[in-house]
Amino acid sequence: MFHVSSFVFDTGERYSLMVSKESGLPVYYPNLYLMTQLRNRSVSSSTLAAEAAHLVGLYSFCKRQEIDLESRLRNQECLSVQEIDHLRDFCQKNLSKNHADSTVVSISSFRKKTEGVCLGTQYARLTSIANYLKWLPLVLVTSPSDSFQANLKRMVEQVRARRPKKKNRNPKDRSINDGQIEALLEVIRPGSELNPFGSKVQARNKLIILLLLHLGIRRGELLNIRIQDVDFNSNQLAIVRRADDKDDVRVQSPNAKTQSRRLPLSDLLMKDLHGYITKDRRSVPGARKHDYLMVTHKEGPSSGMPLSISGYQKVVSDLRSQFPELSEITGHMLRHTWNRNFSEKLDAMTDSPSHEKQEQVRSFLMGWKQGSGTAATYNRRFVEQAGHKASLAMQERSGVRAPKEADHGEG
16 A cells, blocks of 8 residues: 655655555655654665655554554554554565565565565564654654653553564674685676676676675675776776765665775776776667766666666576575675685785784775774684684694594493
8 A cells, every 4th residue: 555656856866755555645744754854864865765665564564454553643542562563573574566465565675585574674674663653653742641651652662672683793704605706707707608698798797796706895886886987097996975976867876885995906807897898888879878887788768777776686686596506695795705805815914914904904995984893893703713723723633523423322
């Protein structure tokens, strides 16, 4: 019954509204919340769209349960514990467009392949809903009773209490191993028998993977690269933040979350970059209307337009679906791989920099703020892995071996 409508203002700003499918009109209070509590805080367009999607989930749940949320709150009545439990269960579901249990929701932000969604998505949904339920009564009720204020506080706390515990984000190494890197490089090689892509996009897709792998940049940074960012004289590439760029025709504009910086390019990578610009990209109709590096090669109305997020995702998806070695690979894993390789290179140096210096260099190359602590996470992970290897080597030298199967007996 509800969906998110995203569009671009003349100023270039991306915005999202929650819209009723029945009337085709924006839903008043959710959009008032998005405007006053989020847009006025200058959150990113992707964050705004995600928050709108979470509100779609809340109102869709209420529609299904025949709950008039605003009338309920105006009467100074809160959701019951049982209703909050049902809301939690609803937030665990896959609410994608084609899911059999989501006839009241059509929103691309809720895209999952399984029956349920990950803990992070559940956490985000319930957090957004709790924040909205805390705000909404303030604009609906002018003189709330003391008991209603107490019940309201309890309701919000109960919604938050039903969020899953966040998993530790740090211990798992999400990089790909050397064998997977070798397989990936062979798969994307133009002319390779394993290459799943048509000849017109093989050079582009190879360049996509190489830039992610060798520079460790994010998806949004990749899709925001413009030809003017390439310095062919110094072999450098500028990563630039361009929020709400008027020249970007994509409604779902990829954003660079990290800081602007200049990165060095090897001669080989620069050769691939120059070749794509002067040969493959130049031959695409419509590509000369703008200078975004990555363009759509498919014939039709979108030919030559800046490559969309969904177009990028299809490249990675095609790699995953056709090759078992790459079945779990994501573009962001190449960023983790860069960080692992960076740690190994520094550790192998005869005069390795201090951990403090390593964090400073890594933060610059990754676009993180100095002192944010993000770089230290990768340093700690590498030190932990190195410690495990050293410990195992010591055990082997001492004659400590894992017992053979035959040694496992009762008694």
